[in-house]
Amino acid sequence: MALMAAHRFAGIVLLTVVCAIGSGIAQAPAPKQRHSGIRAYIASAWDTLTRRMDRCSAIIDPKLPAGQSRLYLPAGMAIPERVAALGRQCRVRIENLPAPIKGPSEVDTSSIRPGLLYLPNPYVVPGGRFNEMYGWDSYFIILGLLEDGRVDLARGMVENFFFELEHYGAVLNANRTYYLTRSQPPFLTSMILAVWEADKQTRSDRAWLERAYAAANKDYQFWTTGAHLAGKTGLSRYYDFGSGPVPEETPTYGQVARWLMGRLNTEFFEPTSASDASRSTPAWSVQLCSATAGKDARKACQNVATVALKVDYYKGDRSMRESGFDISFRFGPFGARTHHFAPVCLNSLLYKTEMDMQRIASELGLNADAQTWAKRAETRKQGMQQLFWDAQRGQFFDWNHVTNSRSTYEFASTFYPLWTGWATPEQAAAVARSTSAFIQPGGLATSRTTSGVQWDFPYGWAPLQLIAVEGLRRYGQGQQAKQIVDAWLSMVRENYEREGTIREKYNVVTRSPETRLTAGYEQNVVGFGWTNGVVLRLLKLEGGTQTPK
Numbered sequence: 001m002a003l004m005a006a007h008r009f010a011g012i013v014l015l016t017v018v019c020a021i022g023s024g025i026a027q028a029p030a031p032k033q034r035h036s037g038i039r040a041y042i043a044s045a046w047d048t049l050t051r052r053m054d055r056c057s058a059i060i061d062p063k064l065p066a067g068q069s070r071l072y073l074p075a076g077m078a079i080p081e082r083v084a085a086l087g088r089q090c091r092v093r094i095e096n097l098p099a100p101i102k103g104p105s106e107v108d109t110s111s112i113r114p115g116l117l118y119l120p121n122p123y124v125v126p127g128g129r130f131n132e133m134y135g136w137d138s139y140f141i142i143l144g145l146l147e148d149g150r151v152d153l154a155r156g157m158v159e160n161f162f163f164e165l166e167h168y169g170a171v172l173n174a175n176r177t178y179y180l181t182r183s184q185p186p187f188l189t190s191m192i193l194a195v196w197e198a199d200k201q202t203r204s205d206r207a208w209l210e211r212a213y214a215a216a217n218k219d220y221q222f223w224t225t226g227a228h229l230a231g232k233t234g235l236s237r238y239y240d241f242g243s244g245p246v247p248e249e250t251p252t253y254g255q256v257a258r259w260l261m262g263r264l265n266t267e268f269f270e271p272t273s274a275s276d277a278s279r280s281t282p283a284w285s286v287q288l289c290s291a292t293a294g295k296d297a298r299k300a301c302q303n304v305a306t307v308a309l310k311v312d313y314y315k316g317d318r319s320m321r322e323s324g325f326d327i328s329f330r331f332g333p334f335g336a337r338t339h340h341f342a343p344v345c346l347n348s349l350l351y352k353t354e355m356d357m358q359r360i361a362s363e364l365g366l367n368a369d370a371q372t373w374a375k376r377a378e379t380r381k382q383g384m385q386q387l388f389w390d391a392q393r394g395q396f397f398d399w400n401h402v403t404n405s406r407s408t409y410e411f412a413s414t415f416y417p418l419w420t421g422w423a424t425p426e427q428a429a430a431v432a433r434s435t436s437a438f439i440q441p442g443g444l445a446t447s448r449t450t451s452g453v454q455w456d457f458p459y460g461w462a463p464l465q466l467i468a469v470e471g472l473r474r475y476g477q478g479q480q481a482k483q484i485v486d487a488w489l490s491m492v493r494e495n496y497e498r499e500g501t502i503r504e505k506y507n508v509v510t511r512s513p514e515t516r517l518t519a520g521y522e523q524n525v526v527g528f529g530w531t532n533g534v535v536l537r538l539l540k541l542e543g544g545t546q547t548p549k
Contacts, residue, residue, distance in 0.1 A: 014114035029218055029300040035489070035539060040497050042532040043148055045502075049529055050153065051131065052122040054082060056090035061116055062131055063248075067091055070115030072177060074167035075100045083118070103169035103222065105242045107180040114247065117175040127504065127527015132174035133160060133280070135184030136324050137530045139191050140463050144533025146198045147540060150381070155195050155202060161188055162215040164432030170222050173322065181242035182322040186349050188219050189356035206364070213360050220353055223346070230342035231401035234383045236350055239339050240318030243311070244281050252310065252327075255519035256334050257284050268336055270305040283308045303479045315339055328455035330398070330409050330447065334519060340402040344388050351380045354423070381422045388417070394430030396423075412438060412464045418471025428475035435472070437478040442508035443488035444468050452518030460488070460508035462534035469541065485538050503527040507510055 006370045051058035069092040073079055079094055087094035092113075101107055104521035116132065123133035124141045138157055145154040155546040161171050173179035179521075190210045196202050202209075202218055222228065223236050230237040245253055260268060261284070272283050285306045298445065313336050318328055319333025331338040358373035387399040390406060395414040398407040414431055417423035423431065438444050440458065443465050447456045455461070465488045491511045496502060503513040504525040 011510045022083070035493060038493060038502070039497065039537060039539075041500075041502065042536060045527065045532055046124060046145060046148065046150055046153070046375045047125075049124045049127055049527055050122050051125055051133075051300050053118065053120075053500055054086060056086070056092075058131070058200040059086065059092045059116060060090055061092075061114075062129065063330060064114060067485055069093070070095065070113060071118055071179050072097050072112075072115050073118040076316065077118075077167070101167065101169045101180065104181045104183070107169075107241070109178050109180055109242060112177045112180075115177050115397040116182075117168060117172070117177065119160040119175050121160050122153060123160055123439075124153065125527075125528055126525065126529040128523065128525030130174075130175050130525070132176050132179075133157065135171050135306060136187050136463070139187035139194075140530035140533040140537075142194055142533070143466075144529075144536045146194060146518065147533070151195070151199045151202075155199060158188075158191050158212070160189070160193050165215045165218050171219050178242075178247050182240040182318065183219075183222065183298040184322060185324050185346060186219060186223055186353055189216050189353045189360070192216060193356055193359070209360065209364060213357070213366075215356060216353070216360070219343065220350070220357065223350055223353075230399070233342050233387060233399060233401050235342035235347045235380065235387070235399070235401075237339055237342055237401070238319040238346060240322050242318055244314050246321060247319055249521065250282075252334075252521075253282055257282075257309065259518060265333070266307075266438065268313040268333070269311055270310045272308040273306060279308065281308050281314070283467050303337060312336075325446075326449065327453040328411070328496040329406075329449055329451040329453065330411050330413075330455070334453070337400070337402075340400050341407070342387065342399045342401050343413065344384075344396045344398055344411075345362040345413040345416045347380060347384055347388075348413075348420040350423065351377055351384070351422050354380065384417070384422060389427060391430075393434075394427075395434050396427075396431070410434075410437065412444055412468060415464070415468040415471045417499070418475055420471075425475060428472075428477065432472055432475070432477035432480045435468070435483070436475045438468075439480075439483055439487065440508040441487060442506055442511040444484050444492035445508050452516075453520055454505060454515065458507050459505050461505050462488075462531040466534045466537055469538065473541070485542050489535065489538055489542065492531070502528050502531050504528045504531065 011026065053059060054399035059069065059071045071083070071092055071094050073094070075097045077096060079096070084094055086092070098112065118135060124145065125131055126134060126137050142154045142157060164170065164172050164175065168180060170183045171186070173182050173184050191470050196209065225237045225243065228236050272279065283306055316332065316336040316338045317334065320328070320331060320338040323335070323338060323346070325335070327334055331341050354373050358370045358377065359372060361369035387406065388396045390397055395410060396417050397409065398413070400407060414434065418428050418431060437448060440460070443460045445457045445460055446464060450457045465484055469481045469484050472478070487508070491506060491508065492502060494511065495506070495513060504527070505515070506512065507514050515522060515524050
């Protein structure tokens with residue numbers, strides 16, 4: 001089928017759909033000295049990527065027109081004079097949020113003008129167009145900071161998450177107003193323990209660990225109560241409390257609509273009226289043509305309907321963004337059914353959270369709490385074993401709690417049970433054998449599906465390389481882990497030597513930063529925070545026998 005051009009008029013997009021007739025082996029690792037340039041680049045990048053709220057670069061919003069930037073502080077919080085002075089200097093409006101926020105479920109972001117949210121400590125942003133501290137990015141960034149001895153910066157970022165939980169009700173997707181309705185994958189206890197283990201001063205600070213324990217417990221409750229529960233499974237799901245299109249990626253919806261209608265997929269559409277001025281979501285006038293129309297196809301076309309994407313589609317789209325895997329076809333086309341699934345990745349992270357909390361409670365002498373956390377972890381483990389494991393295919397798959405069926409979508413999340421330690425040795429061996437299905441000349445591909453979006457084949461992302469490598473090593477599967485390390489590091493090094501930078505993601509088939517996407521933002525941002533952190537971590541693992549805890 002050939003899809004004709006889309007035309008926008010009066011808020012309506014006309015989609016003309018014409019139905020046509022008929023229809024590696026990784027490179028060897030380089031000597032360690034060849035990584036010296038990358039190490040120097042990363043060491044200097046931390047300062048470039050650091051934002052401090054005493055500088056204009058941190059509070060001027062690159063996503064808004066000049067002179068329209070806003071920085072919000074929590075409701076009722078006194079505005080420090082240094083922040084007020086900076087606002088005047090940078091022509092940024094400084095104000096308080098209109099009301100206290102206990103959690104994302106009570107926030108109506110449509111009543112708040114877009115802006116950044118105040119954080120008390122300096123933080124590292126991913127790179128490129130980003131000017132915010134992101135949720136799961138920060139774990140991998142913190143690993144890199146700790147490898148480079150930047151303990152104070154890493155600890156300050158963790159404390160920023162404590163601040164978010166206290167004043168914004170969650171570990172946010174990022175510190176921006178339109179992210180107040182969702183979080184990102186829960187790595188908070190992993191960040192806490194990474195800093196606590198690396199810093200002797202922190203290890204001797206019981207008050208800090210007590211504060212961390214309270215914050216992590218609040219984050220855990222966010223994921224394990226209410227709308228984040230995945231039906232009757234006893235497990236959790238991703239769920240954004242907002243509704244309708246997300247403001248940061250509005251062009252994506254036209255791309256999605258064209259793709260769906262080009263394949264005559266009407267599942268995610270509902271009829272609407274072209275004259276309905278009250279609509280808050282885009283509408284499309286769809287024109288379908290008969291496959292038998294031949295050369296006169298346009299004459300045989302007729303207006304079928306004006307349609308809009310369903311409310312449930314937007315809920316899935318928003319929840320997909322909370323998952324961090326934006327965009328993938330793992331949870332249906334463009335993530336449209338994300339909230340229908342209990343995901344392997346999320347529940348594995350919550351299992352790790354429960355085990356981490358058991359450890360922290362024991363350190364604090366809270367023995368009854370420690371026992372409770374251990375029981376929660378065991379209960380979750382049993383539920384995941386029952387729903388996620390496919391013995392015939394030798395991989396872990398997400399569970400659709402709406403249809404009560406296991407997904408068959410092969411995704412690198414199959415390595416999460418190894419990284420978090422709840423897989424059996426036999427399961428880990430089977431997953432290790434499946435590595436060959438994902439490994440490409442440049443490292444681990446995110447999935448085995450070519451969907452045209454960035455969190456699918458042929459793209460590879462640093463966090464999933466590390467999770468797979470550390471998970472495989474944890475279970476003694478060193479050969480497969482080494483294959484991933486060698487492929488990924490050699491690719492990153494070669495691209496660094498060619499262009500002098502490190503990227504957000506890579507095409508692991510062509511071993512390059514090239515991206516050709518059908519939907520979502522097409523940039524391949526330079527910087528790049530979590531790739532930097534993972535490179536340093538993998539270099540350390542490459543040079544020793546360290547096994548993740």
